[in-house]
Amino acid sequence: MQIDIKYFGMLAEITGCDSEKVESEIQTVADLQKVLLDKYPDFKNKDFRIAQNQELVALETKLTGQEIAVLPPFAGG
Amino acid sequence: MSRYSRHISLQEIGREGQEKINASKVLVVGAGGLGCPVLQYLAAAGIGTIGVVDFDMVEESNLQRQILFGNTSLGRNKAAVAKEVLSNLNPTIAIHPYTEKLSPENVVSIFEAYDIIVDATDNFASRYLINDAAIVLNKPLVYGAIYKFEGQVTVFNHNNGPSYRCVFPNPPEKGTMPNCSEVGVLGVLPGIIGTLQANEVLKLVLDIGDTLSGKMYCFNALTNQSNTLRFHRNELEIEIVKARGKQFEVLDSSFFCSTDIPEIELKAIAEEDVLFIDVREYTEQPRISLENVIEIPLASLEENIESIPTHKKIIAFCKSGMRSKQAVSILKQHHILNCYSLKYGVNAFAKAELKTI
Structure with a gap:
């Protein structure tokens, strides 16, 4: 399954891109989180939530959508 | 209307x-x-x-x-x-x-x-x-x-x-x-x-x-x-x-206990024998070139705590006076009690016309 992933804020600085396509057979959002942490070790120091098809979802959610967004909190004002 | x-x-x-x-x-x-x-x-x-x-x-x-x-x-x-x-x-x-x-x-x-x-x-x-x-x-x-x-x-x-x-x-x-x-x-x-x-x-x-x-x-x-x-x-x-x-x-x-973190104004300490700790990042300007200033960015303060002489009054400063309060909080947690946060941060030095580079 090809997954389109969008990154925001400081996460996009770590990945070096706003978005990328990842080919994977993973099953759940938790699996996806693990893939991201393996690929980008600096994510371990960041808080983020994962959205699937424009909706923030729990880690146990089955990965169905191809459109993923990874959202960190911003503090600035 | x-x-x-x-x-x-x-x-x-x-x-x-x-x-x-x-x-x-x-x-x-x-x-x-x-x-x-x-x-x-x-x-x-x-x-x-x-x-x-x-x-x-x-x-x-x-x-x-x-x-x-x-x-x-x-x-x-x-x-x-x-x-x-x-x-x-x-x-x-x-x-x-x-x-x-x-x-x-x-x-x-x-x-x-x-x-x-x-x-x-x-x-x-x-x-x-x-x-x-x-x-x-x-x-x-x-x-x-x-x-x-x-x-x-x-x-x-x-x-x-x-x-x-x-x-x-x-x-x-x-x-x-x-x-x-x-x-x-x-x-x-x-x-x-x-x-x-x-x-x-x-x-x-x-x-x-x-x-x-x-x-x-x-x-x-x-x-x-x-x-x-x-x-x-x-x-x-x-x-x-x-x-x-x-x-x-x-x-x-x-962030919340500002009243617990002692602040001090530069004019109140200029005559005394004190040690300043600049807790800003090394890239932040202007640097203060006084002899009694040591530079330890806030993020590495805890790991360098042993190197801080404690026989003098310590004045932490940053840009505006926020990080220096965190620094004082950290110092106090390590039982360095004679320490203060510099009010108005590094700008206080400019106002006092002390030497900056």
């Missing part, structure tokens, strides 16, 4: 809607990059009572984006200047400045008098406090936050909608929290995000259109891309906050 004729001529607002705006009470926490445009548009729209909370002083580096302020505002309290400027913009409304720092102790008494709260702050500790108080006092909360070229806007706690803790249940770990060293930001970005926050406030007051409740609007100024991510109420997180009630979580003592 010719001041509001362009509102009144809108079918969706009319005279009745404008009266709702004039009767509403909105509290804006933070009069910085986000707060300035929020305040300007809300004052111009005729929000009848506006509260402004900000303990901070106007600095020159604020003027690139904090458009309520000018050169004559430098060194003055932001909430106080905001009241002056907004009173000129719209003398028919009431503006209440709160020049103290929002804290678990004062948040209830400040929030109680308002219908809607706007989070325009710049740190996680304040954001969680504001969120929790909004839940406990049952006030809708219009949230905006920025990072460099990107912004987020949403509405929390509206009509049993989700809260900040339903998106991010807990603040980031302390070590991962960005420090207050100057993260760059495109000046116009808080203008865009703050204006969107003002828009949400007006929709809430008028009960028209669709608000961003349950939807996080994300905007990127570089790409002009926007994404709206839906999210849901997490009853468990809300219940935890409600169970704590008005005993609000104290997230970072250095």
Whole structure:
């Protein structure tokens, strides 16, 4: 399954891109989180939530959508 | 009411809607990059009572984006200047400045008098406090936050909608929290995000259109891309906050316990034998070249604590006096008790005309 992933804020600085396509057979959002942490070790120091098809979802959610967004909190004002 | 004729001529607002705006009470926490445009548009729209909370002083580096302020505002309290400027913009409304720092102790008494709260702050500790108080006092909360070229806007706690803790249940770990060293930001970005926050406030007051409740609007100024991510109420997180009630979580003592952190003015110490610790990053200017200054950025203070001589009075300083308070808090945790945070930060040296490079 090809997954389109969008990154925001400081996460996009770590990945070096706003978005990328990842080919994977993973099953759940938790699996996806693990893939991201393996690929980008600096994510371990960041808080983020994962959205699937424009909706923030729990880690146990089955990965169905191809459109993923990874959202960190911003503090600035 | 010719001041509001362009509102009144809108079918969706009319005279009745404008009266709702004039009767509403909105509290804006933070009069910085986000707060300035929020305040300007809300004052111009005729929000009848506006509260402004900000303990901070106007600095020159604020003027690139904090458009309520000018050169004559430098060194003055932001909430106080905001009241002056907004009173000129719209003398028919009431503006209440709160020049103290929002804290678990004062948040209830400040929030109680308002219908809607706007989070325009710049740190996680304040954001969680504001969120929790909004839940406990049952006030809708219009949230905006920025990072460099990107912004987020949403509405929390509206009509049993989700809260900040339903998106991010807990603040980031302390070590991962960005420090207050100057993260760059495109000046116009808080203008865009703050204006969107003002828009949400007006929709809430008028009960028209669709608000961003349950939807996080994300905007990127570089790409002009926007994404709206839906999210849901997490009853468990809300219940935890409600169970704590008005005993609000104290997230970072250095943000809230400013009275516990001793501050000192440069003129009060210039004659004494003291050791200054510059806790800014090495890249921050101007550097202070005095003999009795050592440089340890805040992030590495704990690991270097052994190297700090303790027989002198220690004065920590940073850019504005926030990080130095955290530094003093850390030093005290390590039983270095004769230490102070320098009021006004590095600028104090410039005012005292001491040698800088």
